[in-house]
Amino acid sequence: MVKVLIVEDDPMVASIDSRYVEMDGRFQVLKVFDNGRSALEYREMDQVDLIILDYFMPSMNGAEFLDALHGRGYFPSIIMVTSANDTDTVTALISRGVVDYLVKPFEYSRFQEALSRFIDTRGLLSAHSGQVAQEDIDRLLHGAHPKASGQKEVLAKGLNAPTLERIRNFLRGHAGQSFTSESIAQAVGLSRITVRRYVNYMVDTGELVSNIDYHTGGRPGIHYRYSS
Secondary structure, three states: EEEEEOOOOOOOHHHHHHHHEEEEEEEEEEEEEEOOHHHHOOOOOHOEEEEEEEOOOOOHHHHHHHHHHHHOOOOOEEEEEEEOHHHHHHHHHHOOOOOOOEEOOOOOHHHHHHHHHHHHHHHHOOOOOOOOOHHHHHHHHHHOOOOOOOOOOOOOOOHHHHHHHHHHHHHHHOOOOOOOOHHHHHHHHHHHOHHHHHHHHHHOOEEEEEEEOOOOOOOOEEEEEEOO
C-alpha cells in the first residue's frame, strides 16, 4: 500500500485529491495538511511514499517546502497539483525532483495517470536487482512503451500475461461499451482489486480510457472502455 500525504490549502481541492487517491485501492491517504510548515512536523514522515503538493500555500510555497523536506533527509516522490504553471516555477519544481505535474483544473483521468505512472516506476525499479535495463530507463524517463513490434510485452511487477489476456478478451468482446472494475470482475471471475490493477495498467499504456461517473447515487464510479 502506497502511503500518501496531501499538502493543499484549498479545502475543496484537498477533498478532491483525497477522494481520487483513495478511489485507487493501491493508495492510502495518511494525512491532509493545509500548509507546508505543519506537514514538515508530521511524525511519520519517514513512512510517506508520495506527497500530493500545491505550490501557493501560506507560510511557505511548494519549492520552499521541498527544500526544507529534503534538508531534513526526507525524499518521498512528489506529484504537484497546482495552478502554478509559469516557466520559472515549473523549472524550479522539476529541478527538485517532482515526478509529475498537474495544472488545475485537472481531469480525473490525468490524476489517475499520475498515480499509475508512480506505481509503474516503483514496479520497474523494485523488479531489478543492482542494474536497470536501457529500455526500462527509457520508459521511466521518456514514457517509452516497453513493447516494440514483434517483442514480448513487459508487464509491471505483480501482473501476469494470462490474467491480462483474460480481461482483454472480455473487453475486446464488448468493444464500444464501458464497464466498472466490479462488473469486469464479475464477468471474468476475478476479484475487483485484481481487476483494478490490470485496468489501471491498461489505462496507463493507452489501451483503455477511463471516465468518472458522478451519477451513481453514492460514491463516484470509474468506467473503462477500449480507446478508439
